[in-house]
Amino acid sequence: MGGKLTIEQLQLKANDMRQDVIHMLSAAGSGHTAGSLGMADILATLYFDILNIDPKNPDWADRDIFFLSNGHTVPIQYAAMAEAGFFDKNELLTLRKFGSRLQGHPERIKLPGLENTSGPLGSGLSQASGYAYSLQYLDNCKHRFVYTIMGDGELDEGNVWEAAMFAGKYKLSQLIAFVDRNNIQIDGNTEDVMPLGDLCGKWRSFGWHVIEIDGNNIKSIIDAVKLAKAITNRPTIIIANTIPGKGVDFMEYDYKWHGVAPNNDQSKIALEELSKEVELKDKSS
Amino acid sequence: MNQYIINPNIFDTDVELDTIRSGFGRGLKKAGELDNKVVALSADLTDSTQVGLFRDAFPNRFIQVGIAEQNLVTVASGLASAGKIPFASSYAAFSPGRNWEQIKTTIALNEQPVKIVASHAGLGVGPDGATHQMLEDIAMMRVMPNMIVIAPGDSIEAEKATLAIAKNNKPSYLRLAREKTPIISTNESPFEIGKAYILREGYDVSLMGTGTMTYQLLVAANILSNHGINAEVVHVPTIKPIDGDIILTSARRTGRVVTAEEAQIAGGFGGAVAEILSEKLPTPLLRIGVHDRYGESGQPSELIEHFGLTGEHIARKVEDFVRNTSQYHREY
Structure with missing residues (x-):
């Protein structure tokens, strides 16, 4: 996709996408705020730096593949897709509305550029593994990569660990998975609801290369993916520690923002805060 | 056809x-x-x-x-x-x-x-x-x-x-x-997704089966013919999309329908036929299969017997059904 953006430009993209998400969720009156904001830096980096994709030709045969597994965070993917030019930004405000292509949870058939249909948790890693298996063993295609993002709460699902074993067994080196490690899920903090414990150790023992990063640091995300691509004998999982609600002070770290949308007043405050971040950047540059 | x-x-x-x-x-x-x-x-x-x-x-x-x-x-x-x-x-x-x-x-x-x-x-x-x-x-x-x-x-x-x-x-x-x-078919028998097939023509009752039950229906039809009942046998390998045309054509001809499946009749093949008939051509219907219960250990032949899914059992049930629905029989 064209010339690469600088780290700073990517940060601004992530900020734009966060603002998009606030607008979208506020207009929709429902949706998942915390995870969408927390994952903005990863999605911005994927869509504007990492993924080899063509927004004007979403089915391009030589593209990289991205499966969003925690489908409830799709507002941030829609924002990234609109910013990247898959569709007009105005359409973002149709999110969750009747007749919209932007369903509450992503549906591949509805919107070109989506690679899968998700919402019920735990299946994205398997689908990514199936695709990566095809590239590695059936298509002899070494230059394409398959990415997926799972939530940390999602790791409660058994299906995830079935896939973890599968990808480990077949050493699916073109598979690069992210865990959005924001420590929250609907009922509370992940370690209270169902402790994940030594997450890095768990994945390592399943045969994965494990990288732990600050998932709100774009340089770290880029570096982690570069490293993942260089690991050619096993799949890589990037445990991305993120701040849920990142960028909006009153939402950060609060699990109550997992599944609710801001009202008008809250949106206003959130958007002011996010715009300030841009001003600060402009001044420093 | x-x-x-x-x-x-x-x-x-x-x-x-x-x-x-x-x-x-x-x-x-x-x-x-x-x-x-x-x-x-x-x-x-x-x-x-x-x-x-x-x-x-x-x-x-x-x-x-x-x-x-x-x-x-x-x-x-x-x-x-x-x-x-x-x-x-x-x-x-x-x-x-x-x-x-x-x-x-x-x-x-x-x-x-x-x-x-x-x-x-x-x-x-x-x-x-x-x-x-x-x-x-x-x-x-x-x-x-x-x-x-x-x-x-x-x-x-x-x-x-x-x-x-x-x-x-x-x-x-x-x-x-x-x-x-x-083996009920031959290499030359047709198979097309969405199509049902009339294996035996008859006019007293339509026996419609899917999977393993079609064979049992053919056996039942033989027994029934010795008892003066001329049964049509319809094989329905595709349950979805179901061949409504053949089902309705046969039901119209005989005026009575029996379905058979090695499955729960609720929502199963019998359910699918019931949906079509009740909406398009209300017809007396007998669904044969498993009635809201689980199976149990035993030889398959014992179980088929126990659940009343052999040709002999089916023939008996169909005979009763035909007798009890004599007022519905359609003359063609």
Whole structure:
């Protein structure tokens, strides 16, 4: 996709996408705020730096593949897709509305550029593994990569660990998975609801290369993916520690923002805060 | 109407027997020869699901996922998005028994042409008992939008059905049985997804069967003819999309319908026929199958007997049904 953006430009993209998400969720009156904001830096980096994709030709045969597994965070993917030019930004405000292509949870058939249909948790890693298996063993295609993002709460699902074993067994080196490690899920903090414990150790023992990063640091995300691509004998999982609600002070770290949308007043405050971040950047540059 | 040629030896004591699943195994290998996009996945049941033939012929296109049915179908979904035609095989009790939501979300709603092949459906698993006797799968799969549902009547038809779903580019469910059952068709008999076939014409009652039950209906029709009842036998291998035209044509001719399946009648094949008849042509209906209960251990033949699914049992029930519904008989 064209010339690469600088780290700073990517940060601004992530900020734009966060603002998009606030607008979208506020207009929709429902949706998942915390995870969408927390994952903005990863999605911005994927869509504007990492993924080899063509927004004007979403089915391009030589593209990289991205499966969003925690489908409830799709507002941030829609924002990234609109910013990247898959569709007009105005359409973002149709999110969750009747007749919209932007369903509450992503549906591949509805919107070109989506690679899968998700919402019920735990299946994205398997689908990514199936695709990566095809590239590695059936298509002899070494230059394409398959990415997926799972939530940390999602790791409660058994299906995830079935896939973890599968990808480990077949050493699916073109598979690069992210865990959005924001420590929250609907009922509370992940370690209270169902402790994940030594997450890095768990994945390592399943045969994965494990990288732990600050998932709100774009340089770290880029570096982690570069490293993942260089690991050619096993799949890589990037445990991305993120701040849920990142960028909006009153939402950060609060699990109550997992599944609710801001009202008008809250949106206003959130958007002011996010715009300030841009001003600060402009001044420093 | 397609001319359906019944196996001429069907009522001989030494009628050829074969397992419906082995027809699938042969069909899968042929499908693999015809199209290198065909891949097969197994969840630790490769030989009993008859995927071994394919594995030996195309080891590079065979994928072992271990005892993980949720992963079985979701990996298959990923392979389909990469342009493959995946056949994901297990026992019906586990797939779709264990992984219905994954099938719905990642295959049916996602419109990926994965083939869910469920061996060992019905009571025929015998001694394994109720946990392994999948009787609910017809209902749960036919209620799923975008899903094709097929229960072949013998191994020859299973082979044809396998080749057909390899080419249909749609999510598809293939229901197979473990036990050897009589060959009812011939290589020349037609098979087309969505078509039902009249195997025997009659005018007193329409006996409609799917899967292993069609043979029992043919036996029942023979017995009934000795008792002065001329039964029509309709074989309905595709449960979804169901061939409403043939069902209505036959119901119109006879005025009475009996359905038979080795499954729960609630929501199953009998349910599908009931929906059509009650909306389009209200007709007295008798549904034969399993009535809201689980199976149990025993030899398959004992169980079929116990649940009243042999030709003899069916003939008796149909005789009563015909007698009790004499006022409904349509003269044509």
